Amino acid sequence: MAGPAGGPAISIDALVVRRGGSTVLPGLDLEVERGSVTGLLGPSGCGKTTLLRSVVGVQRTTAGTVTVLGLPAGAPGLRNRVGYVTQAPSVYGDLTVAENLDHFAAILGAPPGDPARVTAQVGLDAHRRTPVARLSGGQRARVSLAAALLGHPELLVLDEPTVGLDPVLRQELWRLFRELAAAGTTLLVSSHVMDEATRCDRLLLMRDGRLLAHDTPAALLAATGAADVETAFLTLVRTAPDAPPGAAGTVAPEDAP
Numbered sequence: 040m041a042g043p044a045g046g047p048a049i050s051i052d053a054l055v056v057r058r059g060g061s062t063v064l065p066g067l068d069l070e071v072e073r074g075s076v077t078g079l080l081g082p083s084g085c086g087k088t089t090l091l092r093s094v095v096g097v098q099r100t101t102a103g104t105v106t107v108l109g110l111p112a113g114a115p116g117l118r119n120r121v122g123y124v125t126q127a128p129s130v131y132g133d134l135t136v137a138e139n140l141d142h143f144a145a146i147l148g149a150p151p152g153d154p155a156r157v158t159a160q161v162g163l164d165a166h167r168r169t170p171v172a173r174l175s176g177g178q179r180a181r182v183s184l185a186a187a188l189l190g191h192p193e194l195l196v197l198d199e200p201t202v203g204l205d206p207v208l209r210q211e212l213w214r215l216f217r218e219l220a221a222a223g224t225t226l227l228v229s230s231h232v233m234d235e236a237t238r239c240d241r242l243l244l245m246r247d248g249r250l251l252a253h254d255t256p257a258a259l260l261a262a263t264g265a266a267d268v269e270t271a272f273l274t275l276v277r278t279a280p281d282a283p284p285g286a287a288g289t290v291a292p293e294d295a296p
Protein backbone atom coordinates (compact mmCIF):
# COMPACT_ATOMS: atom_id res chain seq x y z
CA MET A 40 0.00 0.00 0.00
CA ALA A 41 2.77 2.44 0.82
CA GLY A 42 4.94 4.01 -1.81
CA PRO A 43 8.68 3.44 -1.80
CA ALA A 44 9.86 4.08 1.76
CA GLY A 45 12.80 6.12 0.54
CA GLY A 46 10.73 8.32 -1.81
CA PRO A 47 9.75 11.88 -0.97
CA ALA A 48 6.87 12.42 1.45
CA ILE A 49 5.29 14.91 -0.96
CA SER A 50 5.89 15.28 -4.66
CA ILE A 51 4.05 17.99 -6.58
CA ASP A 52 4.33 18.44 -10.31
CA ALA A 53 2.99 21.46 -12.23
CA LEU A 54 0.08 22.01 -9.84
CA VAL A 55 -2.50 24.54 -10.97
CA VAL A 56 -5.38 25.57 -8.68
CA ARG A 57 -8.09 28.08 -9.48
CA ARG A 58 -10.37 29.40 -6.74
CA GLY A 59 -13.18 31.89 -7.09
CA GLY A 60 -12.28 32.68 -10.69
CA SER A 61 -8.62 33.49 -10.09
CA THR A 62 -5.53 31.33 -10.39
CA VAL A 63 -4.14 30.84 -6.90
CA LEU A 64 -1.40 28.32 -7.77
CA PRO A 65 -0.24 28.91 -11.35
CA GLY A 66 2.00 25.83 -11.72
CA LEU A 67 3.85 24.69 -8.64
CA ASP A 68 6.58 22.03 -8.35
CA LEU A 69 7.74 20.77 -4.98
CA GLU A 70 9.36 17.83 -3.22
CA VAL A 71 9.36 17.40 0.55
CA GLU A 72 11.69 14.87 2.16
CA ARG A 73 10.50 12.40 4.75
CA GLY A 74 11.29 13.03 8.41
CA SER A 75 11.81 16.75 7.90
CA VAL A 76 10.07 19.88 9.15
CA THR A 77 9.26 22.17 6.25
CA GLY A 78 7.98 25.67 6.98
CA LEU A 79 5.65 27.31 4.48
CA LEU A 80 5.89 31.07 4.80
CA GLY A 81 4.32 33.88 2.86
CA PRO A 82 1.94 36.81 3.17
CA SER A 83 -1.76 36.45 3.78
CA GLY A 84 -3.58 35.27 0.68
CA CYS A 85 -0.50 34.00 -1.18
CA GLY A 86 -1.89 30.46 -1.36
CA LYS A 87 -0.47 28.62 1.64
CA THR A 88 -3.77 27.07 2.74
CA THR A 89 -4.59 26.21 -0.87
CA LEU A 90 -1.31 24.32 -1.16
CA LEU A 91 -1.88 22.49 2.14
CA ARG A 92 -5.43 21.58 1.07
CA SER A 93 -4.03 20.21 -2.17
CA VAL A 94 -1.57 18.04 -0.24
CA VAL A 95 -4.29 16.53 1.95
CA GLY A 96 -6.52 16.04 -1.07
CA VAL A 97 -9.44 18.30 -0.16
CA GLN A 98 -8.75 20.97 -2.80
CA ARG A 99 -10.17 20.74 -6.32
CA THR A 100 -7.18 21.09 -8.63
CA THR A 101 -7.14 22.25 -12.25
CA ALA A 102 -3.97 20.55 -13.48
CA GLY A 103 -0.84 18.80 -12.27
CA THR A 104 -0.26 15.97 -9.82
CA VAL A 105 0.15 15.77 -6.06
CA THR A 106 1.67 12.54 -4.74
CA VAL A 107 1.73 11.92 -0.99
CA LEU A 108 3.64 8.99 0.54
CA GLY A 109 3.64 7.40 -2.90
CA LEU A 110 -0.13 7.71 -3.48
CA PRO A 111 -2.31 10.35 -5.14
CA ALA A 112 -3.27 13.07 -2.60
CA GLY A 113 -6.58 12.22 -0.95
CA ALA A 114 -6.38 8.49 -1.78
CA PRO A 115 -8.32 6.32 0.71
CA GLY A 116 -5.07 4.56 1.62
CA LEU A 117 -3.76 7.84 3.05
CA ARG A 118 -6.63 8.37 5.48
CA ASN A 119 -4.75 7.07 8.52
CA ARG A 120 -1.33 8.16 7.31
CA VAL A 121 -1.87 11.91 6.98
CA GLY A 122 -2.94 14.26 9.79
CA TYR A 123 -4.31 17.70 8.93
CA VAL A 124 -4.95 20.59 11.29
CA THR A 125 -6.89 23.45 9.75
CA GLN A 126 -6.83 27.04 11.00
CA ALA A 127 -10.30 26.66 12.49
CA PRO A 128 -10.48 24.08 15.30
CA SER A 129 -12.33 21.04 13.98
CA VAL A 130 -13.51 19.45 17.20
CA TYR A 131 -16.87 19.33 18.96
CA GLY A 132 -17.45 22.14 21.46
CA ASP A 133 -20.05 20.27 23.49
CA LEU A 134 -17.80 17.24 24.07
CA THR A 135 -14.91 17.11 26.53
CA VAL A 136 -11.32 16.81 25.33
CA ALA A 137 -11.32 13.09 26.18
CA GLU A 138 -14.70 12.51 24.48
CA ASN A 139 -13.51 14.26 21.32
CA LEU A 140 -10.32 12.23 21.17
CA ASP A 141 -12.11 8.94 21.94
CA HIS A 142 -14.54 9.74 19.12
CA PHE A 143 -11.81 10.46 16.54
CA ALA A 144 -9.74 7.50 17.74
CA ALA A 145 -12.72 5.19 17.14
CA ILE A 146 -13.23 6.57 13.62
CA LEU A 147 -9.54 6.11 12.78
CA GLY A 148 -9.22 2.75 14.51
CA ALA A 149 -6.37 4.17 16.57
CA PRO A 150 -4.89 1.88 19.24
CA PRO A 151 -6.25 1.96 22.81
CA GLY A 152 -4.26 4.42 24.87
CA ASP A 153 -3.76 6.73 21.91
CA PRO A 154 -6.14 9.45 23.21
CA ALA A 155 -4.21 9.59 26.50
CA ARG A 156 -0.87 9.68 24.65
CA VAL A 157 -1.81 12.59 22.38
CA THR A 158 -3.47 14.50 25.24
CA ALA A 159 -0.17 14.42 27.11
CA GLN A 160 1.79 15.32 23.97
CA VAL A 161 -0.10 18.59 23.54
CA GLY A 162 -0.07 19.37 27.28
CA LEU A 163 -3.80 19.10 27.94
CA ASP A 164 -3.83 16.43 30.67
CA ALA A 165 -5.35 18.87 33.15
CA HIS A 166 -8.25 19.56 30.79
CA ARG A 167 -9.24 16.02 29.78
CA ARG A 168 -12.71 16.38 31.37
CA THR A 169 -13.35 19.96 30.20
CA PRO A 170 -15.85 20.60 27.40
CA VAL A 171 -13.95 22.04 24.45
CA ALA A 172 -16.29 25.06 24.32
CA ARG A 173 -14.93 26.11 27.71
CA LEU A 174 -11.28 26.05 26.63
CA SER A 175 -9.26 29.04 25.43
CA GLY A 176 -8.59 29.46 21.71
CA GLY A 177 -5.05 28.15 22.10
CA GLN A 178 -6.24 25.13 24.08
CA ARG A 179 -8.89 24.36 21.46
CA ALA A 180 -6.22 24.52 18.75
CA ARG A 181 -4.20 21.98 20.71
CA VAL A 182 -7.20 19.62 20.89
CA SER A 183 -7.31 19.71 17.06
CA LEU A 184 -3.59 19.00 16.96
CA ALA A 185 -4.03 16.10 19.40
CA ALA A 186 -6.73 14.64 17.14
CA ALA A 187 -4.35 14.87 14.18
CA LEU A 188 -1.68 12.97 16.14
CA LEU A 189 -3.95 9.97 16.74
CA GLY A 190 -2.73 6.84 15.02
CA HIS A 191 0.83 8.14 14.48
CA PRO A 192 0.40 9.71 11.01
CA GLU A 193 3.48 9.67 8.80
CA LEU A 194 2.74 13.14 7.46
CA LEU A 195 1.36 16.04 9.51
CA VAL A 196 0.04 19.07 7.65
CA LEU A 197 -0.44 21.99 10.02
CA ASP A 198 -2.01 25.29 8.98
CA GLU A 199 -0.69 27.99 11.30
CA PRO A 200 -0.68 25.77 14.41
CA THR A 201 0.88 28.36 16.68
CA VAL A 202 -1.47 31.29 15.98
CA GLY A 203 -2.82 32.70 19.25
CA LEU A 204 -0.42 30.75 21.43
CA ASP A 205 1.83 32.43 23.97
CA PRO A 206 5.61 32.17 23.53
CA VAL A 207 5.98 29.36 26.07
CA LEU A 208 3.36 27.20 24.38
CA ARG A 209 4.80 27.96 20.96
CA GLN A 210 8.18 26.80 22.15
CA GLU A 211 6.66 23.62 23.60
CA LEU A 212 4.81 22.87 20.38
CA TRP A 213 7.95 23.37 18.34
CA ARG A 214 9.76 20.99 20.67
CA LEU A 215 6.99 18.45 19.98
CA PHE A 216 7.26 19.02 16.20
CA ARG A 217 11.02 18.41 16.37
CA GLU A 218 10.49 15.22 18.42
CA LEU A 219 7.96 13.95 15.90
CA ALA A 220 10.36 14.65 13.01
CA ALA A 221 13.19 12.92 14.87
CA ALA A 222 10.94 9.86 15.11
CA GLY A 223 10.44 9.95 11.32
CA THR A 224 7.24 11.99 10.93
CA THR A 225 7.21 14.52 8.09
CA LEU A 226 5.77 17.92 9.00
CA LEU A 227 4.60 20.65 6.66
CA VAL A 228 3.79 23.71 8.75
CA SER A 229 2.51 27.05 7.54
CA SER A 230 3.24 30.16 9.55
CA HIS A 231 3.17 33.91 9.43
CA VAL A 232 5.77 34.09 12.13
CA MET A 233 9.22 34.44 10.66
CA ASP A 234 11.03 33.71 13.91
CA GLU A 235 9.63 30.17 13.73
CA ALA A 236 11.44 29.73 10.42
CA THR A 237 14.75 28.95 12.04
CA ARG A 238 13.19 25.90 13.71
CA CYS A 239 12.50 24.30 10.32
CA ASP A 240 14.83 22.07 8.31
CA ARG A 241 13.71 23.69 5.10
CA LEU A 242 11.68 26.74 4.20
CA LEU A 243 9.27 27.38 1.39
CA LEU A 244 8.89 31.10 0.76
CA MET A 245 5.76 31.77 -1.21
CA ARG A 246 4.35 34.81 -2.98
CA ASP A 247 1.38 34.95 -5.36
CA GLY A 248 1.17 31.16 -5.48
CA ARG A 249 4.78 30.78 -6.54
CA LEU A 250 7.71 29.49 -4.52
CA LEU A 251 10.40 32.15 -4.32
CA ALA A 252 12.71 29.80 -2.46
CA HIS A 253 12.94 26.26 -1.09
CA ASP A 254 16.05 25.85 0.99
CA THR A 255 17.48 25.53 4.47
CA PRO A 256 17.24 28.64 6.65
CA ALA A 257 21.05 28.94 6.65
CA ALA A 258 21.29 28.68 2.86
CA LEU A 259 18.59 31.33 2.44
CA LEU A 260 20.45 33.74 4.69
CA ALA A 261 23.73 33.02 2.89
CA ALA A 262 22.18 33.47 -0.56
CA THR A 263 20.54 36.79 0.28
CA GLY A 264 23.17 38.13 2.69
CA ALA A 265 20.32 38.82 5.13
CA ALA A 266 20.65 38.62 8.90
CA ASP A 267 17.19 37.11 9.42
CA VAL A 268 14.55 35.22 7.44
CA GLU A 269 12.20 38.21 7.23
CA THR A 270 14.87 40.32 5.53
CA ALA A 271 15.81 37.38 3.29
CA PHE A 272 12.16 37.08 2.27
CA LEU A 273 11.89 40.78 1.44
CA THR A 274 15.15 40.62 -0.52
CA LEU A 275 13.78 37.71 -2.55
CA VAL A 276 10.51 39.55 -3.13
CA ARG A 277 12.39 42.59 -4.44
CA THR A 278 14.54 40.52 -6.81
CA ALA A 279 11.81 38.12 -7.98
CA PRO A 280 10.11 38.73 -11.34
CA ASP A 281 7.09 40.95 -10.81
CA ALA A 282 3.66 39.52 -10.17
CA PRO A 283 0.69 41.25 -11.80
CA PRO A 284 -0.18 44.45 -9.90
CA GLY A 285 -2.72 43.80 -7.17
CA ALA A 286 -2.29 40.03 -7.42
CA ALA A 287 -3.42 38.17 -4.31
CA GLY A 288 -0.71 37.98 -1.73
CA THR A 289 1.58 40.66 -3.16
CA VAL A 290 3.87 41.76 -0.37
CA ALA A 291 3.90 45.29 0.87
CA PRO A 292 6.53 45.88 3.56
CA GLU A 293 3.88 46.38 6.21
CA ASP A 294 2.21 43.16 5.07
CA ALA A 295 5.36 41.09 5.38
CA PRO A 296 4.86 38.02 7.49
Ligand SMILES: Nc1ncnc2c1ncn2[C@@H]1O[C@H](COP(=O)(O)OP(=O)(O)OP(=O)(O)O)[C@@H](O)[C@H]1O
Nearest residue numbers: 058059063081082083084085086087088089090287
Ligand atom coordinates in the same frame (compact mmCIF):
# COMPACT_ATOMS: atom_id res chain seq x y z
N1 LIG B 1 -13.22 29.48 -0.66
C1 LIG B 1 -12.61 30.28 -1.53
N2 LIG B 1 -13.18 30.63 -2.69
C2 LIG B 1 -12.56 31.43 -3.57
N3 LIG B 1 -11.34 31.94 -3.38
C3 LIG B 1 -10.71 31.62 -2.23
C4 LIG B 1 -11.31 30.78 -1.25
N4 LIG B 1 -10.44 30.66 -0.23
C5 LIG B 1 -9.37 31.39 -0.55
N5 LIG B 1 -9.53 31.97 -1.75
C6 LIG B 1 -8.56 32.84 -2.42
O1 LIG B 1 -7.41 32.09 -2.70
C7 LIG B 1 -6.25 32.86 -2.47
C8 LIG B 1 -5.29 32.10 -1.57
O2 LIG B 1 -5.91 31.88 -0.32
P1 LIG B 1 -5.22 30.99 0.80
O3 LIG B 1 -6.22 30.81 1.90
O4 LIG B 1 -4.65 29.77 0.18
O5 LIG B 1 -4.02 31.95 1.27
P2 LIG B 1 -3.11 31.88 2.57
O6 LIG B 1 -1.73 32.20 2.09
O7 LIG B 1 -3.32 30.60 3.29
O8 LIG B 1 -3.67 33.08 3.42
P3 LIG B 1 -3.70 33.27 5.04
O9 LIG B 1 -2.27 33.34 5.47
O10 LIG B 1 -4.42 34.57 5.21
O11 LIG B 1 -4.44 32.11 5.62
C9 LIG B 1 -6.70 34.19 -1.89
O12 LIG B 1 -6.63 35.15 -2.91
C10 LIG B 1 -8.11 33.95 -1.48
O13 LIG B 1 -8.89 35.10 -1.69
